[in-house]
Amino acid sequence: MKRYFGSLSFYRQALMIGVPVMLQSLIQSLVSLVDNFMVAGLGDVKMSGVSIAGQILFVFMVLSNAICAAGGIYMTQFSGAKDRAGMRQALRFKFYLIGAFIAPSWTRA
16 A cells, blocks of 8 residues: 555645645635625625625635745755755745735735
8 A cells, every 4th residue: 555655754744734724725715704694684785795805815815825836846846956046046936926916915905
């Protein structure tokens, strides 16, 4: 069985990374659900507005997570190649890209 699925320590480490990410996503979804329940008594138009805002927030979270994951992939490739300059460049690129993605939302608040 170990030959097909690998060592148990790898799955423990993967779960140590994956479980907090899953919990964050679950909490975000539950907050959106609670928002919908709280506004449900105020009318259809207000509830649809809150629902649409939750969907926009979900898309924003997915895109920002994708940007960070892509930067992380490049960083691990440079780390495997022992290229510290490439790792710094990938980290800067990730910060600049996520900053450019988040900055328009700050100017609207």
